[in-house]
Amino acid sequence: MSSDLTRLDAATLAEKIHSREVSAVEAAQAHLDRIAAVEGDVHAFLHVAGESALESAALVDASIAAGTAPASPLAGVPLALKDVFATIDMPTTCGSRILEGWRPPYDATLTSRLRAAGITILGKTNMDEFAMGSSTEYSAYGPTHNPWALDRIAGGSGGGSAAALAAFEAPLAIGTDTGGSIRQPAAVTGTVGVKPTYGGVSRYGLVACASSLDQGGPCARTVLDAALLHEVIAGHDPLDSTSIDAPVPAVVEAARLGATGDLSGLRVGVVRELGGEGYQPGVRASFDAALRRLEKLGAEVVEVSCPHFEYGLAAYYLILPSEVSSNLARFDAMRYGLRVEKGASAEEVMAATREAGFGPEVKRRIILGTYALSSGYYDAYYGQAQKVRTLISRDFAAAFAQVDVLVSPTAPTTAFPIGEKIDDPLAMYLNDLATIPTNLAGVAGMSVPSGLAEEDGLPVGLQIMAPALGEAVMYRVGAAFEAARNADESGPLIARIPELEVAAR
Amino acid sequence: MSTPTLIEFDDVVARFDPMLGLEVHVELSTNTKMFCGCPTEFGAEPNTQVCPTCLGMPGALPVVNRTAVESAIRIGLALNCSIAPWGRFARKNYFYPDMPKNFQTSQYDEPIAVDGWLDVELDDGTIVRVEIERAHMEEDTGKSLHVGGATGRIHGAEYSLLDYNRAGVPLIEIVTKMIPDTGARAPEVARAYVTQLRDLVKSLGVSDVRMDQGSMRCDVNLSLSPKGSGVLGTRSETKNVNSLRSVERAVRYEMSRHAGVLLDGGTVVQETRHFEEQSGSTRAGRIKETSEDYRYFPEPDLVPIAPTPEWVEELRGTLPELPWERRKRISAEWGLTAEELRDLVNAGALDLIEATVAAGAPAGEARSWWVAYLTQQANTAGVPLEELAITPAQVARVIELVTSGELNNKLARQVVDGVLAGEGSPDEVVESRGLKVVSDDGALIAAVDEALAAQPDVAEKIRGGKVAAAGAIVGAVMKATKGQADAKRVRELIIERCG
């Protein structure tokens, strides 16, 4: 019974809980059991909060038993939360030594919304330190393993959240996407990940990597589940000045509409600059098949050009480190977190703490950003990068004047072996080539599973991009594609994941 | 360190032209901080007015305080500045333990107010126009307390304590352009500018502008150029100038010091100096070898400030009468000489008197109460006049009771003492202390008869027509009634009884 519960999608599980066919406590316990069984292999979590998960689930059960309507369509469903959101009752480490054991004195707005919706938070998931990385290998607490092939990366920075979904440790997860950290892990684990429009989900309590790029978003195994979670977490927050004060797009309705399978009248743009060289053949093939499938659904597929996308990666690696160098300055041992008592002055303690507390990728980016913002270099680096950012936004605007959504492969390759790119930052950075432009422009993007690459049998993701606040059409296309793919291949991609060897209990 | 050569002030101005610049920080008296909802009251227990945002906790975000923006715009308008229709905050990055995020959120190249001026009136009536370069918003830092060292400085301290109550309190920094051609009057101009700016900001009601509490802080920039050369000299920036008098002294000292360096054939070092209140001198602080690199960039956690023209005009409509114009009007209304007015202003009595008059008291009486008895009481208690525990309305009520004859002056002072002692309003003190003038003739007649009987010789003189002798009897009656009798009525009754 309980192992079956972990295979259900969130919408189905919620229905069973709300109709009292199963209890929220049973659902939570089933997932906690699964975590206990597979975590040794997967390492998706940095913290599992079994007791509070069961308590929160019991409250949902009591409320349903009392005849109260569920707090949300997902009340009672378990979720894995990326360890970058502040939680008052759990540590929040951001995958860094410098915050080891830190318990925030407050909840992030997103955390509060999950709690208010009656969602059971199972724990906090692994990530690259301060969300910098594409493989979760830069976590100070060890890498996450891809449930499709344990010697491979689960993507990053949100590898923990994506792996938790693929390993059936949770049906829902939360990620954050600064340059692809939700979408690329979704692609390499055969799951769904959405980066909402910048400002669509509150950043209050999301420990910043790069403020102007970071965006929290839903992760799930189905498009509908992602939409249900999207509606829980999105919406204006007076505590975040950059949050958009506008109605949340009706993404659940759009996902249900999409699942009926008709995309006639929609125009889908293939970004010429996100193709060509550098893509693994199996990724290329899966993408081409996806385009044919979209045409079969009635969409008109056309090629569009976004000429400035090729400068996106360079601009991103100036803007991001610049903001990082400033955002991470607060970790100085004076108020919270690690403190290395070395030397006589505050400055020496700060330096020793930052030396011991930050990993190599974080240090690399702090140094890069400090340099890029220095007087005499600012105009050439940060200033130029901001201009590129404007040009990329214009490319998107011009493209969306012609088409409803844009598509590309989410990542250039399938999951690569752990350790393969750890010493080659440039190779690692290329993972995010196709996902970065949406962050620079603040528009929406998602990754849905498109198939398995022939050469390695590993999942490939299709990226769908939409204008700011254009999530409805994006979910519609994603849901239609998912339904068609499932129909053609007799079931969801995730069903083809190899069984993990469950530890004897 | 060698003692600097100081040149006589007259010599300095004979040989050099001073160039003066002033940067004034004003701490706004908003209820909450610049970017969070924490209170800003002065003097709370350390670290009790803090939250995740002003402690720089991971994940916490700033939200701009609209009242602070409003105050900034009003200060800008009062200084005849243009208000920027769009501007971003910037991050000024540097590490310091009392700065929670290790960057200060400030306005850098997009200040809210630019290009204004303030006409400053010197003692002899000369007007000097001081051009304002900019006024911008920023947040204050916390405070460090260095424990164990001899000087309270970080060097040699055993440990330091940090208080973040002040971190995030809104500041407006007002920067002048270089003020040329002030010559020998540079110290006076500096003092007059800061004084007038203080009065202006105070009249806007946006800050306490208390230099002694740090809610107004002044940095003095000064350089000298050889007389008539027009060649700009190297400037020093003097901080820690915490009173109006210090502003004047700091300018004077720096002029003498710079001249000493230059006449010795040396070069002035571009540096930050600290004013020493006791000696009236300045000492070198950090030497700026290169200009410090703060790595400014636009604050990505905040959206731009974009005041609409309608809002700016609405705020222009809220500007009060300018303090100096108000003074002119009051002088005329009350018939004061320039000196009398200055005395009132210096005593901090002008606002109080005006408020007392506004509460219904005649100007003469109001003035007399505040500059005489109440000033005395303030001096005795060692507090500024405005901090006495009596309101202008209460003073007006006391004056009203005297005018109506319900109190005499002696009783009125006792009533005021009662109010100052926290015994309640004037009417409550009259009631509880039983201080009404005795005007019941029956009681008075008995007292008069008793006094006359006790001093038959005096009574005889009065009956003989020596009315002046009545004073002795009046005194006796007043003593017997504990001063509560209406002396005028007592005198009338004595004449009557002896008639």
Ligand SMILES: [Zn+2]
């Ligand atoms: Zn605060």
